[in-house]
Amino acid sequence: MSTLLEVQGLEAFYGRTKALHGVSFGMVKGGITTILGANGAGKTTTLRAISRMVRTTGTIRFEGQALERRATEDVVQLGIAHAPEGRGTFVHLTVEENLKLGAWGRRERGNLKDDFERVFGYFPVLRERRRQAAGTLSGGEQQMLSVARALMLRPRLLLLDEPSLGLAPLVVREIFRILRTINQTGVSILLVEQNAALALDLADHVFLLETGRVVMEGPSDVLRKDDAIRRAYLGY
Amino acid sequence: MSARHLPRLIGLLALLLAACALPFVLSNFRLFQFSQVYIYAIAILGLNMLTGYNGQFSLGHGAFYAVGAYVSAIMMDRWNVPYGWTIPVAGVLCLIVGFLFGLPALRLEGLYLALATFSLALAVPQILKYFEHWTGGSQGIVLSKPSAPFGLRLNPDQWLYFVTLGVLVLLFWLGANLLRGRVGRAIVAIRDNHIAAEAMGINTALYKSLVFGVSAAYTGVAGALSACVIAYVAPDSFNVFLSVTLLIGSVIGGLASISGAVFGALFIQFVPNWAQDISKAAPWAIFGVFLIGFMYLMPFGIAGGIRLLWIRATRSRVQQEGRSAVPSQAHTTT
Amino acid sequence: MDIFIQQVVSGLATGGIYASLALALVMIYQATDVVNFAQGELAMFATYICWSLINAGMPYWAAFLTTLAIAFVGGVVIERVVIRPVENAPILSIVMVTLGLLVICNSVAGWIWTYLQKPFPSPFSPNPFKVGNVVFGAHDVGQIQVTLLVLLCIYLFFRFTPLGLAMRAAAHNPVSSRLVGIRVGWMLALGWGLAAVFGAVAGMMVAPVLTLEPNLMGGVQIYAFAAATLGGFTSPGGAVLGGFIVGVVENLVGTYVSFIGTELKFTVALAMIIVVLLVKPTGLFGSTVVKRV
Numbered sequence: 001m002s003t004l005l006e007v008q009g010l011e012a013f014y015g016r017t018k019a020l021h022g023v024s025f026g027m028v029k030g031g032i033t034t035i036l037g038a039n040g041a042g043k044t045t046t047l048r049a050i051s052r053m054v055r056t057t058g059t060i061r062f063e064g065q066a067l068e069r070r071a072t073e074d075v076v077q078l079g080i081a082h083a084p085e086g087r088g089t090f091v092h093l094t095v096e097e098n099l100k101l102g103a104w105g106r107r108e109r110g111n112l113k114d115d116f117e118r119v120f121g122y123f124p125v126l127r128e129r130r131r132q133a134a135g136t137l138s139g140g141e142q143q144m145l146s147v148a149r150a151l152m153l154r155p156r157l158l159l160l161d162e163p164s165l166g167l168a169p170l171v172v173r174e175i176f177r178i179l180r181t182i183n184q185t186g187v188s189i190l191l192v193e194q195n196a197a198l199a200l201d202l203a204d205h206v207f208l209l210e211t212g213r214v215v216m217e218g219p220s221d222v223l224r225k226d227d228a229i230r231r232a233y234l235g236y
Numbered sequence: 237m238s239a240r241h242l243p244r245l246i247g248l249l250a251l252l253l254a255a256c257a258l259p260f261v262l263s264n265f266r267l268f269q270f271s272q273v274y275i276y277a278i279a280i281l282g283l284n285m286l287t288g289y290n291g292q293f294s295l296g297h298g299a300f301y302a303v304g305a306y307v308s309a310i311m312m313d314r315w316n317v318p319y320g321w322t323i324p325v326a327g328v329l330c331l332i333v334g335f336l337f338g339l340p341a342l343r344l345e346g347l348y349l350a351l352a353t354f355s356l357a358l359a360v361p362q363i364l365k366y367f368e369h370w371t372g373g374s375q376g377i378v379l380s381k382p383s384a385p386f387g388l389r390l391n392p393d394q395w396l397y398f399v400t401l402g403v404l405v406l407l408f409w410l411g412a413n414l415l416r417g418r419v420g421r422a423i424v425a426i427r428d429n430h431i432a433a434e435a436m437g438i439n440t441a442l443y444k445s446l447v448f449g450v451s452a453a454y455t456g457v458a459g460a461l462s463a464c465v466i467a468y469v470a471p472d473s474f475n476v477f478l479s480v481t482l483l484i485g486s487v488i489g490g491l492a493s494i495s496g497a498v499f500g501a502l503f504i505q506f507v508p509n510w511a512q513d514i515s516k517a518a519p520w521a522i523f524g525v526f527l528i529g530f531m532y533l534m535p536f537g538i539a540g541g542i543r544l545l546w547i548r549a550t551r552s553r554v555q556q557e558g559r560s561a562v563p564s565q566a567h568t569t570t
Numbered sequence: 571m572d573i574f575i576q577q578v579v580s581g582l583a584t585g586g587i588y589a590s591l592a593l594a595l596v597m598i599y600q601a602t603d604v605v606n607f608a609q610g611e612l613a614m615f616a617t618y619i620c621w622s623l624i625n626a627g628m629p630y631w632a633a634f635l636t637t638l639a640i641a642f643v644g645g646v647v648i649e650r651v652v653i654r655p656v657e658n659a660p661i662l663s664i665v666m667v668t669l670g671l672l673v674i675c676n677s678v679a680g681w682i683w684t685y686l687q688k689p690f691p692s693p694f695s696p697n698p699f700k701v702g703n704v705v706f707g708a709h710d711v712g713q714i715q716v717t718l719l720v721l722l723c724i725y726l727f728f729r730f731t732p733l734g735l736a737m738r739a740a741a742h743n744p745v746s747s748r749l750v751g752i753r754v755g756w757m758l759a760l761g762w763g764l765a766a767v768f769g770a771v772a773g774m775m776v777a778p779v780l781t782l783e784p785n786l787m788g789g790v791q792i793y794a795f796a797a798a799t800l801g802g803f804t805s806p807g808g809a810v811l812g813g814f815i816v817g818v819v820e821n822l823v824g825t826y827v828s829f830i831g832t833e834l835k836f837t838v839a840l841a842m843i844i845v846v847l848l849v850k851p852t853g854l855f856g857s858t859v860v861k862r863v
Contacts, residue, residue, distance in 0.1 A: 051749065076751035088746040090739050100732070101739050105751020149750070293662075340848065347605065348851040351799055355840045358792065362837065484669065487662050518681040524674035528652065531666050535659035 003061075004029040004157060004188050005050070010058035012042070012049045012212075019045045021212040022058070027157075027190060027205070032183050034191040034199040034220070037209035043192040044085050046209070047159045050190075051075055051082045062157065076105035081150035085161040085192075087142045089149070091135030095126055098134050098145055102152030112152075119148040122178050140171035147175070147182075157188045164195045176202050200224045255401055259394040267397045269505060271465050274400040275458045276501035278407055280485045281494060282454025287483070288491030289415060290447045291427030293346060296353030298479035299360045300330050300452040304459025309377045309469040310370060319382045319464045323403065326460035327453045334452020338445035357479040364471035376470030379463065396465050403461060407454060412494055414450075423447055424492070455482075488530050490539025499538040503530075572704045577821045583710035584779075584793075585817020586717030590772035591787075591794035592801065592809040593721070594765035599803050601741035601761050603661055607668045610787030610794070611675035612648075613769030616641040617777050617786065618683050620770075621690055630693045634774060638767050645766030649759040657755075680784045690777035713775045720771050721810060724764070737761060789836070793820065796839040799846050802856025812853065816842060 005027040012020040020042045027033050035043045048054045050062075052072045060067040067075055076082075081102070090098050099119060103112055120127040123144040129137060134145060143163055150158055160179070164172040176198055183189055193199035200206060200220045207217035216223070223230065259267055283297045307329055308322035317325075344352055364371050371377070384395035414420060425433040426440050434440050463469050481504050489500025511522035534541035591609060598606045616637055623633035652671065656664050694712035698705050728734035740747045740757035747754050772794075773787060780786055793816055801812025816839065823838050852858050 053745075053748075072748040073751045073753050076749065082749045084746070084749060088743065088749060090743050090746060092742055093735075093739065097735055097739075100735060101747075101750045101752070104732070104736060153750070287662075344847060344851055347599070347603075347803060348799075348847055350605075351795065351843055352847045354795070355843045358836065359840050480669065483662075484666060487666050491660075491662065518677040520673040521677035521681070524670040524672070524677065527670035527673070528667050531659065531663045531670070532655050535656055535663040 002029050003027070004031070004063060005190070006059075006061040007046075007050075008059045010046070010049055010056060010060065012045045013055045014045075019054075019212055020049065020056075023209070023212070023214055025207055025214065025217065027188060029156075030183070030186060030188055031205060032179075032189045032191065032203045033205040033207070034193055034203035035207060035209055036193060036196050036199060039194075040211070041209040042212040043209055044161055045212075047082060047084075047161050047190065047192055050080065050159060073105070076153065077107060079153070079156040080159060081105075081153040081155035081157070082159040083146040083150045083161065083163070085165070087146040089134040089137075089142050089145055091133065093134060094131050095134055095137070095145060096130045098149050099126075099152050102149035105153055115152050115154070119151055122151070122182065123148050140167050140175070143167060143171075143175060144178075147179070151182065151187070155187060157190065158182070160189060160191045162192055162194060164193060164198060172198065252405065256398075259390070259397050264391065264393040267393045268465065271393070271397045271400045272462070273498075273501045273505045274397075274404040275461045275465065276482070276485060276504055277498045278404055278461070279455040279458035279482055280489060280500045281408065281411055281497035282451040282458070283482050283486045284489075284491060284493065284497055285411070285415065285423070285454070286447055286451035287486060288493065288496075289420065289427065290423045290444065290451075292341065292444065292448065293350040294353045294451075294479075295350050295476075295483060296355075296357035296360075296479050297451075297455050297482050298474055298476065299353075299356050300334060300455040301459035301462070301478060301482070302360050302364065302474035303333060303452075304330055304456030305463040305469045305474070306364070306371055306377075306459075307456070308460035308463040309379055312379055312463070313377050322463075323457055323460045327457040330456025330459075331449045331453035333449075334456075335445050335449030337452070338448025341448060342441055342444055353479070354476070357476040361471040361475050364474065371469075371471065374471060376468060379467045379469075381467045382464060400461055400465065403457065407457065408494060408497075411454070415494065419443075484527065488527070488537055490537025490541075493537065493539035496537050496539035503538075572702075573825070574822075575704050576706065577825050578818055579706055579714075580710050581818030581821030582814055583707075583713040583817070584776075584821065585797075585814035586714050587772045587776045587790060587813075588793045588797045588816050589810040589813025590717055590720065590768045590775075591790060592797035592813045593724075593806055594768040594772075595794060595798050596801075596803055596806050596809040597741075597761055597765045597768075599798075600806070601758055602657075602664070604664045604668065606762075606765070607665065608671035608675060609765065609769050610791035611672045611679075612641075612644070612766055613773035614784060614787045615675050615679055616644070616766065616770035617690070617773035617782060618679055620774050621683075621688060621777075621782055624691060630691060634693070637770055637774065641766040641770035642763040645763035646759045648766075649762035650755075653762070654755065657758075676784050683784075685784060688782040690774075690782045692778035709778060716771065716775060720768070724768075733760075792836065793817075793839050796842045798853075799843050800853055802853030804852065804857055805855035808853055808855030811855070 003026055007026070008024050010020055010023040011018060023042070023046060025033075035046055037043050045054060049056045050060060050067065052067065052070060052075050056068065058068075062075075062078060062080060065078065067078075070078075090101065093101070099116065100112065103109065103115060120130075125141055126145060126148055129141065134142065137145060147158075147160070147163065150160075163175055163179075167175075172195070179189060179191075180202060189203075191199060191203060200223065203220045205218070206220045206223050207214050209215070258270060262270070279297065279301055282300075283294060286292050286294050286297075304326040307326040308319070311317040311322045311325065312319055341349055341352065365374050381392040381396065383392050384390040388395070390398070415423070422433065422438045422443055425436070425438060426443055430440050485500030485504040486497070487500075488503045489498065490496025507526050508519065508523055511526065512519040514522050530538075536544070591613065594609050594613075595605060598604060598609075619640055620633050620637040623636060624630060628636070648671070653664065653667065656667055692709045692712070694708040696708065698707050699711075700706070728738055736747070736752045737757045737760060739750075740752055740754045741761065744754045747757070772790065776790060777786060794813070797813035797816045798809045799812070800815060801808030801810065803809070819842070820838050846853060
């Protein structure tokens with residue numbers, strides 16, 4: 001099993017405020033890892049650090065390549081797709097245009113038709129709405145669009161930030177089911193979630209952030225089964 | 237008066253003393269230029285209050301400057317009112333006009349307010365020429381420079397220098413008290429997040445209109461002073477270029493800053509002259525280069541730049557003290 | 571009635587110029603929240619370059635296209651070199667930089683080409699043509715055609731090309747654009763390049779009418795502001811439509827309202843701005859930005 005992503009001693013700064021205090025973790029190829037923690041723990045910051053959206057010190061290696069000195073656009077070209085917090089859809093553009101843009105960062109552009117088919121296969125509702133402005137979609141549909149756009153890149157690593165936020169439980173379960181399918185096609189997933197139960201169900205590896213530090217990590221099975229840990233850190 | 241403020245107070249007094257000494261050292265022309273600087277500083281402080289502290293963009297403050305100048309000129313020329321009285325009258329009138337203008341302006345934000353004030357500024361010369369009967373039309377109104385009272389042995393330029401300096405000190409002191417107190421905080425709160433300010437109980441509509449009024453009053457007083465100092469008013473001196481110049485002075489000096497108004501005034505008074513010295517053929521190109529250069533070096537204005545330098549200087553001192561005081565600590569995150 | 575149609579056509583012609591310049595202003599505003607006060611002066615400078623090329627012997631349309639290319643490159647370079655260092659500064663500071671550009675352009679143009687008015691050729695025949703009883707100036711009609719052609723090309727570019735899509739995305743949501751791999755900085759530079767092209771078209775079309783001198787675009791810029799205000803600063807299509815409307819209204823008011831002579835013609839533009847701002851500040855097609863508190 002090869003290492004896909006390796007983060008060592010990561011510190012992240014918003015201006016002069018330090019948000020991450022030396023976070024270290026690794027991900028294997030084909031895995032699903034989830035970052036859990038309360039509000040303000042630094043989960044979103046971790047994803048932003050990998051996407052080079054915040055100032056950092058420390059090392060980040062993706063498939064052996066160092067990311068620290070690269071710009072966001074370069075990281076995308078390496079095969080990392082980021083579906084951000086709040087979905088980040090281009091609300092004035094159509095669903096189809098959003099998806100086309102998702103493929104912008106690809107090195108080999110190629111025919112988009114197959115990608116469209118694949119993505120509509122996962123999320124049929126997007127096919128129905130392909131010519132609608134993205135801003136007119138419901139929250140759940142926009143979340144699907146956000147994931148679909150990320151998939152258009154044909155990424156090897158998908159960074160997902162709080163996909164369950166503000167969505168009805170049924171919709172969330174549907175999305176998580178699709179995420180599992182996507183993972184089975186070989187896309188590794190790094191998932192940030194506040195909904196610990198769902199995340200633990202999906203992921204094989206977990207780590208828990210508290211005010212910018214990793215306080216716990218391990219296989220999700222272990223954490224799920226350990227009542228003490230669950231109650232202390234995950235609140236249920 | 238706390239001990240912390242003492243050094244600053246001493247510094248200001250020293251500056252004031254130096255300023256008072258200038259009339260006995262400089263030529264009349266230079267005194268005239270410095271009087272103009274003080275006048276611009278007052279106008280720019282008015283603009284700072286509105287745009288810097290309260291976030292309402294005004295590209296039309298030249299209009300209030302013109303109103304103040306013409307009120308003063310008409311009073312002196314037609315009704316023989318002594319110049320001293322025309323200045324507060326101009327101020328009060330502009331306060332009212334500004335407040336009235338501030339009311340419809342409440343509906344406009346950012347770009348749209350800028351456009352509205354810009355249009356106002358463009359219209360000023362034409363409006364002034366239209367009301368010929370009062371304003372003397374394109375010819376303008378010629379006035380005479382007042383001489384020093386009480387038989388003081390000062391020529392008009394020296395006397396006017398002291399007048400403008402005196403008004404500057406008074407208005408800046410008043411402005412500082414206003415902006416550094418409760419009112420100032422309310423004004424800034426409205427700028428930063430007017431909905432939150434409203435939710436905290438600040439009557440944003442009233443405050444915004446009042447700030448418009450006070451801002452216009454300051455600029456109107458400056459205009460009235462300029463009528464006395466230049467002894468001539470004409471519509472074309474109050475075109476859109478004046479409004480733009482005041483805004484340039486405001487941004488260059490430092491938008492939300494009282495001292496910035498003085499820096500800005502110095503810039504708009506002297507840099508065009510330097511530009512002419514550097515290049516007779518394309519002086520405004522040089523001015524443009526200065527303008528751009530200042531924005532590159534000090535995007536928050538001169539006052540902002542000074543503040544940054546001060547913070548850096550004191551921060552390294554604090555860090556050094558921190559290190560020596562607690563040697564075992566790895567480092568403090570600032 | 572004939573005079574009415576003539577004036578409308580004439581108004582559409584000038585309106586096309588306002589539309590081009592307004593489009594340039596709105597493009598940059600949409601992407602950066604900055605009003606480029608130097609847009610008109612850059613257009614004037616491009617027009618002078620065209621004049622120099624024609625004077626050196628180049629045929630009109632060759633000079634026209636070359637100037638467009640030069641304007642495009644110039645716009646890109648200005649954004650990368652002059653604007654980029656302050657792109658994260660407060661908006662007013664960036665506006666100051668555009669003001670600096672304005673005075674530099676104006677001053678340098680005066681220095682290079684003097685302040686004497688120069689005639690600028692029109693590529694269209696000087697003979698008016700008649701349709702029934704109505705007389706049309708060939709330059710007016712030609713101007714409308716050129717403007718519409720340029721606008722059509724731009725519309726097709728933005729609507730149907732990947733690069734146009736990327737530019738729209740970058741203007742609309744720079745953060746998400748970076749996350750899909752779009753180099754937002756370069757999209758901005760391209761936007762400035764295109765804006766410079768629109769400005770150049772406006773300048774070269776209006777120069778035969780107003781004669782070429784450094785203050786050529788001063789009045790046009792104000793009308794362009796009126797157009798953008800009317801149409802909506804957040805709507806490129808609106809700005810274009812606004813331009814045509816302003817042109818027609820300006821012409822009709824000038825023709826039919828007697829006390830508006832040439833001096834007060836400005837007043838029409840100003841009045842339009844004030845009325846729009848009082849009634850619907852965001853313009854006919856602009857949208858209010860909904861801010862989350």
